[in-house]
Amino acid sequence: MKAVILAGGSGTRLYPVTISVNKHFLPIYNKPMIYYPLSLVMLLGIKEVLFIVNPSDIESFKKLFGNGSHLGMNIKYTIQEKPNGLAEGLVLAEDFIGNDNICYMLGDNIFYGHDLVRIMKDAKKEIETGGGAYVFGYYVKDPERFGIVEFDEEGNVKSIEEKPKNPKSNYAVVGMYFYDNRAVEIAKNVRPSERGELEITSVNEKYLKDGKLKVKLLGRGFAWFDAGTHDSFLEAGEFVATIEKKTGLMVGCIEEIAFNNGWITKEELIKLAEPLRKTEYGKYLMELAKKP
Template identity: 55%
Template sequence: MKGIVMAGGSGTRLYPVTQGINKQMIPIYDKPMIYYPLSVLMLSGIREILIITTIEDIRNYKKLLGNGERFGVSITYKVQKAPHGLGEAFIIGEEFIGSDSVALILGDNIFYGSFFSDTLKKCISLSRGARIFGYFVKDPKDFGVVEFNEEGEVISLEEKPLHPRSNYAVPGLYFYDNTVIEKAKRLKPSGRGELEITDINRLYLEEGSLSCINMGRGMAWLDTGTFDGLVDATNFVKAIQDRQGIMIACLEEIAFNKGWISREEVLKTSKPLLKTNYGGYLMDLVKLKEKR
């Protein structure tokens, strides 16, 4: 399975900040926002990743992430010329996806919870159909909404409905088989002029191959598309890291624990960063491994 991060968009809800910087480059506590969705794909075991962004922002992403080698992954880049919707990701990424299945994650979504890694590992084994998630929220009007029957089966999907049929929002993480490319090409722009990801999910629902995993209370999902969301996410990450002493979305740590990069590669990255908590954490990571 391959992975795509959607990191474009205009970020209008974060003006004037996003008039000078791409939204996914804004820090969430001690890391750029883009680190968090990348960590989800890496925890899934995905090593081939495409970042879709704007022509203005590719240079900065390449400067920040390079080709992904230091994280033990391969990162490539494509341009979305205008915000034509999430469904366009599979058309832009058709050559990258090839004959594989694919995971799509939004660049401004943060996930954290126990056993989440185990859930992700099950998702990458998907060979047919689509797998999405449901997350209970107080006010789902700003999200895609999924409705279940009494047996827990998906019966409807709506995009930002005025009168939601349930309180279950669909977070920005999706797993698809290879037919998603053909389905994306069949889409027509919505009233917003976008190729909607909800319409792709409906096509899978209509053919009976859509499944939805309900994220329980032990799972945190944070959407950082607003200033309040940025503050909430920063406070959440800081609280977890301060209390547990374990970093969220440390890409080198994930790669090191999976055996994708060596001790020497971690040390090489950490040395220029020793004046920061991040560099010190990487150094301690190697020391801890050596003691075991």
């Protein structure tokens, strides 16, 4: 399985902050927003990652991540000329994906919760063994802002609808999707919605029609932030700060994950920490390297 992280878009919901800065570089507490989805991909053991970015931001992304070799990864980039919808990301990633299955992440979505990685690994395994699509639902107060999934009395998925005026439930489909290789061809056949975008909901609808869509609800004990609005952005930062201060452990620390995965050595970890030695982030990495 390969990972594709959509990190383009214009970030208009965060204007004027994002007029000159890509939102994915903004700090969620002590690290760039984009670290969080990348960290989950790494926790799944996926080394091959494609970032889909704006033309004006590709050099900044390369400056931040390079080719990923410092993390023991293989990172590539492709350009999305305009924000034409989430499904377009799958089309743009076609050559990178090849014959593999896909973990598709939105760069401004942040997740946290007990057993989250195990649940993601279960989704990955299910796609690898049985194909189809595996997505996640989360209860929201403002369902008209999201893709919404409806269930029948037995808990089976009944319908899925993008930003409905009259929502049939309060369960939003969050920005983390697992697909078999068919997703690329499905996305290529998606027609623009009334908003003029290629909706990821249309991809999910096709899998639902084929009886190959599974939706798992993330209930109590899970936190999800769509950090593309001012309020959610602030809430995400405060949440991460609270967790880290209470536990003494970092959330979304990509160098730590690379080290724990055995992708980089202790010496390589120290080398990454050295330029950051005056920060709490750098000190954290140095302490990690000292542990037996």
